Amino acid sequence: MPFDWSWFWPELWVSIEQTLYMVGVSLVFAILIGIPLGVILVVTREGGILEQKIVFTVLSTIINIFRSIPFIILVVAIIPFTRWVVGTATGTTAAIVPLVLFTAPYIGRLVENSLLEVDKGVIEVAQAMGATPWQIIWRFLLPEALGSIIMSLTIATIGLIGATAMAGAVGAGGSATWRSLTVTSSFKPKCRSSPSCCWSFLSKSSKPSGITSRKSCGEDDRTPCRLIRRPTKAYRVGFTGFSVL
Amino acid sequence: MIVFQDVRKVYGKGKAKRVEALKGINLHVKKGEIFGVIGFSGAGKSTLLRCVNLLERPTSGKVIVDGVDLLSLSPKELRKQRKKIGMIFQHFNLLHSKTVFGNVAMPLIIEGRPKHEIEKKVNQLLSFVGLEDKANQYPEQLSGGQKQRVGIARALATDPHILLCDEATSALDPDTTRSVLNLLKKVRDELGITILMITHEMNVIRDACDRVAVLEDGVIVEEDTVLNVFTEPKTEIARNFVRTVLNDSVPPTVREWIQRSRSENSNRRLFRIIFKGAATNEPLLSNTAKRFPVDLNILHGTITEMQGIPFGNLLVDVTGDREAIEQAVQYMQSQEVIIKEVADDAI
Ligand SMILES: Nc1ncnc2c1ncn2[C@@H]1O[C@H](COP(=O)(O)OP(=O)(O)OP(=O)(O)O)[C@@H](O)[C@H]1O
Numbered sequence: 196m197p198f199d200w201s202w203f204w205p206e207l208w209v210s211i212e213q214t215l216y217m218v219g220v221s222l223v224f225a226i227l228i229g230i231p232l233g234v235i236l237v238v239t240r241e242g243g244i245l246e247q248k249i250v251f252t253v254l255s256t257i258i259n260i261f262r263s264i265p266f267i268i269l270v271v272a273i274i275p276f277t278r279w280v281v282g283t284a285t286g287t288t289a290a291i292v293p294l295v296l297f298t299a300p301y302i303g304r305l306v307e308n309s310l311l312e313v314d315k316g317v318i319e320v321a322q323a324m325g326a327t328p329w330q331i332i333w334r335f336l337l338p339e340a341l342g343s344i345i346m347s348l349t350i351a352t353i354g355l356i357g358a359t360a361m362a363g364a365v366g367a368g369g370s371a372t373w374r375s376l377t378v379t380s381s382f383k384p385k386c387r388s389s390p391s392c393c394w395s396f397l398s399k400s401s402k403p404s405g406i407t408s409r410k411s412c413g414e415d416d417r418t419p420c421r422l423i424r425r426p427t428k429a430y431r432v433g434f435t436g437f438s439v440l
Numbered sequence: 441m442i443v444f445q446d447v448r449k450v451y452g453k454g455k456a457k458r459v460e461a462l463k464g465i466n467l468h469v470k471k472g473e474i475f476g477v478i479g480f481s482g483a484g485k486s487t488l489l490r491c492v493n494l495l496e497r498p499t500s501g502k503v504i505v506d507g508v509d510l511l512s513l514s515p516k517e518l519r520k521q522r523k524k525i526g527m528i529f530q531h532f533n534l535l536h537s538k539t540v541f542g543n544v545a546m547p548l549i550i551e552g553r554p555k556h557e558i559e560k561k562v563n564q565l566l567s568f569v570g571l572e573d574k575a576n577q578y579p580e581q582l583s584g585g586q587k588q589r590v591g592i593a594r595a596l597a598t599d600p601h602i603l604l605c606d607e608a609t610s611a612l613d614p615d616t617t618r619s620v621l622n623l624l625k626k627v628r629d630e631l632g633i634t635i636l637m638i639t640h641e642m643n644v645i646r647d648a649c650d651r652v653a654v655l656e657d658g659v660i661v662e663e664d665t666v667l668n669v670f671t672e673p674k675t676e677i678a679r680n681f682v683r684t685v686l687n688d689s690v691p692p693t694v695r696e697w698i699q700r701s702r703s704e705n706s707n708r709r710l711f712r713i714i715f716k717g718a719a720t721n722e723p724l725l726s727n728t729a730k731r732f733p734v735d736l737n738i739l740h741g742t743i744t745e746m747q748g749i750p751f752g753n754l755l756v757d758v759t760g761d762r763e764a765i766e767q768a769v770q771y772m773q774s775q776e777v778i779i780k781e782v783a784d785d786a787i
């Protein structure tokens with residue numbers, strides 16, 4: 196069957212736009228939350244300039260919990276919260292909420308690492324100069340770690356893009372949808388939107404793509420799925436994102 | 441200027457981890473002097489220095505700087521006091537993200553000084569340390585000696601009364617060390633800043649300090665003027681440090697010869713003669729030989745200079761009859777030299 200290109204480019208364009216929107220907005224929020232998070236982790240830890248054991252332990256634990264939740268589960272788990280924040284649990288904007296909650300702790304950890312790499316001597320210099328804790332953070336720690344932080348943010352962005360692909364789970368559009376659309380029209384996918392695809396894909400992600408989902412889906416289903424797709428490359432990028440974490 | 445009263449510092453809690461880094465330090469650094477603290481690695485030198493600006497809080501005791509009891513201050517007051525205490529480090533601790541200018545300007549920015557004032561002060565400081573032309577370079581582009589100069593300029597930015605130096609020259613080669621030490625002396629001479637420096641190199645003490653304390657295992661075991669410690673070290677550790685720069689150990693061939701010839705002639709005795717200052721200008725040995733019926737034979741010796749004072753250390757073999765040797769020694773003692781008999785096996 197000849198491939199129908201008439202819808203291809205507009206769809207591609209739309210999905211690129213959606214992806215950029217999701218990545219962009221989520222990244223901004225995730226950075227706004229993540230960097231302060233990283234800073235707090237560094238200054239409150241034992242031996243930090245504002246040592247606060249309780250704050251550190253609590254924050255660190257929360258971050259660990261968030262980091263250990265696979266994105267797709269996080270998406271589902273926080274649906275009520277998402278609905279409360281943006282009024283709906285599906286769509287591109289709704290996807291931003293889990294994306295932020297997923298990326299911010301990650302950025303927090305990365306920034307923490309970047310800041311910990313800053314030579315202890317620099318902090319000592321700052322203290323010997325009579326700098327306030329705020330000045331130490333703002334004038335010494337962050338500028339000295341800037342290069343490393345930017346690198347961390349690049350890594351976080353890649354993870355975020357991967358997660359965006361999975362955000363198709365809440366009908367976020369973007370690259371995930373686009374992939375499935377192409378797949379739908381050219382290969383007649385046998386996949387219906389069903390959470391089971393998603394779960395089986397999650398649990399058996401090591402298997403070749405599509406095998407599990409094919410079994411669980413109806414034969415002649417041509418409707419472009421809007422919710423759950425078969426595991427395309429984009430999903431695997433998402434997984435690379437996970438494993439980086 | 442800097443007074444330590446029974447300062448103790450214990451690191452770690454629990455028996456296993458407990459390290460007593462300072463065990464009751466009493467110290468008095470006077471205004472305008474360059475005071476050195478020497479000790480082996482782990483003796484507690486850095487801890488001691490860091491107690492002066494409370495980068496490390498003593499477990500007990502008092503630290504009084506400029507008449508202010510630092511331990512009684514609030515964090516805010518402490519920050520204010522710290523601005524009067526400059527500090528430089530072994531590894532310079534410059535900000536890599538800032539130029540030389542930015543590094544030196546940092547303490548002033550922190551103080552919230554106006555921009556034109558900062559610019560003027562920084563340029564003045566850079567020319568003081570001889571780095572006018574490097575203002576816009578980054579620390580990576582500088583040599584070790586230049587980095588330390590930046591460190592010094594930065595430490596001086598807030599017009600401190602005291603400069604603390606933590607192994608400031610330990611990462612530098614001998615020539616650079618000398619030029620940095622000269623700069624530190626200039627800091628003291630021209631700006632009247634009191635300097636407390638710690639080091640494990642005795643040549644740094646010799647070249648720069650007025651007084652020195654020897655720190656061993658958290659205790660000051662010896663404290664005196666540099667000249668006195670060099671000429672008459674009282675403790676074994678001080679003697680060993682002095683030996684690292686003044687080689688007064690006798691070469692094996694000479695030692696062998698001494699031991700051989702001593703067993704042949706009982707009328708000879710060995711003395712170590714230490715001259716300092718004006719005494720080195722007098723022809724002491726030849727005077728002695730003229731006055732008394734003794735022969736003097738120099739077996740080994742070194743002559744150096746400390747703070748412009750010449751200082752010699754000779755191993756002299758004195759031959760003659762008992763009486764004459766006694767008289768010769770007494771005469772030499774009256775000539776402001778230190779003279780000590782050296783036992784055979786202690787050469
Ligand atoms: N933060 C710390 N925690 C625990 N122990 C410490 C700490 N800092 C120093 N010590 C211990 O205190 C002792 C003195 O350390 P200090 O750094 O003052 O020695 P130092 O004389 O400066 O040695 P070096 O010449 O190697 O710098 C050492 O036994 C060291 O292990």
Ligand SMILES: [Mg+2]
Nearest residue numbers: 485486487607
């Ligand atoms: Mg040290």
